[in-house]
Amino acid sequence: MSSVTPQIGTPRQNNDNGVYPPTQVVIKGSNFGIDTVVRFNETQAAISANLGTELYTSVPDGVYSGYITVSKAGGSCIAGTASGINCAGTEFFIDCYDATGKQYGSETEIKQGDSKGIVYSGIETKAFRTDVIFGSANLTISCDSIVTVRLFNRSCVATDYILQRDPTIPLPDGYSSQFYVTAGSATCTLKI
Template sequence: MRRILYTIGFSLVLGSSFSCISSSSEDPLAALLTSPPVISSVTPQIGTPAQNNLNAFYSATEVVIKGENFGVDTVVRFNDIVAAITLNLGTELYTKVPDGAYSGFITVSKSGGSCLPNSKTGVNCAGMEYFIDCYAVTGKQYGPEIELKQGSSLSVEFDGQETKAFHTDTLLASRNLTIGCESTVTVRVFDRSCKATDYVLQNDPIIPFPAGVATQFYITADSKTCSLVL
C-alpha cells in the first residue's frame, strides 16, 4: 500500500513539474506574439525632415525609440508617413524623420497590427507625440522666435540688415500676414513639413497662411521698424 501511495504521489509531483515547465516556456512566446508594442521614450521628441531650402541644407533628424515588444516586422510612422528603420534591436528602433512629416504622432506597429490614421492608438500599436520644428535645427541662429497671434499685430525693429524668426499660433482659419515696412523685405515661410517658400525683396507683401497649423517664418529687413498684422 505504501508503495502504491508513493507511486501515485510521485506521479502527481512529476506531472505538476512538467505542467509548470510547459507553461513557463509558452507564456513569453505568447506574450511576444499577442502583446502590443510599448514605447517608453522617443529621443529627440522635436525634429525636422531634411531641409534643402536654397542657401540652407539640414539633414533629417535621427530618432531613437525605446520600449519593448517591437517584434521583427515593425513599422514606424510619423502620422501617416512611413519612416525607414535603420536598426532594430528589439527594445530600440533607430529611424529618421521622413520627408513630408508634420507634427502629430510617431507610432510603432508590429506584424498583424495597424494604427488609426493620425492617432497613437490601434491594434498592436503604440505611439507618442512628435513635433516638427523647422527653426530649432539651425541652433536658433536668429535668436528666440517671436510669436504672432491671429488677429493681432506687432511692431518690430530691425538693426542693419537683420533676420528675425517668427511663428504664429495654430490658426483657426486661413489668414493673411501683412507686412508694412519702409524698406523691402525678404520673407521665408515654412510649410508644416519644413519646405520653404521665399518672397525676395518685396514691398509690403501680403502672404497667405493656412488654417490648422502654426506657421514658422523669417523676415530679413534693413534698419527699419516693420509692422506685422495677422
C-alpha cells in the first residue's frame, strides 16, 4: 500500500437533516492479487474494483477511527494495528461532519474541563467537537433559549435531544464526540 485517498471519511449517514453516502476510498499500491482483503479496523469492506495497483472501496457501516488495512492471500493483520503477515495499513479517521460539506461553518472544539460562550443570532445551528474524553463527562448547556442537540456516536449514528431546556448529556469515554446545537437568539454556555 503506497497511499489511501482520502484518509478521512464517513460511513453511510441517514439522519433527519440529510442522507450522506459512504466515502469512496482509493488505495494505491502494487501486486494486490485476486484474494485481497480490505478492512477498516476489524470490519471487512467490499472491494468495488481491483485494478492490480488500485483498490476501490467505501467506508462500511459501523466503523470508527482506527486503521485501514490491506492483506493479501494467506495474510492477516493484527487487530488495532497496521501490521501483520502480508499486511499493510495506515490510520483512517471518521468525521461525521465533513460529509455535510461543513454546512454549519467551522467546528468549534471544546476540551474536557472547558466551557465556551456561543452567540446565536436568530434560529441557528452550530457544529462542535470534543477532544478525546477520559472518564465520565457530560455536555452541559446553559441557555436562555430552548436547544436541540444532535450527538453523533463514533460511527456517525445520531441521537437527538429535541427542544431541551439547559440539558445535561452524557458523553462517551475514550473518543472525540461531534455534535450540533441549534438555538434561538441567545448566548449559550457549553461546558464539558
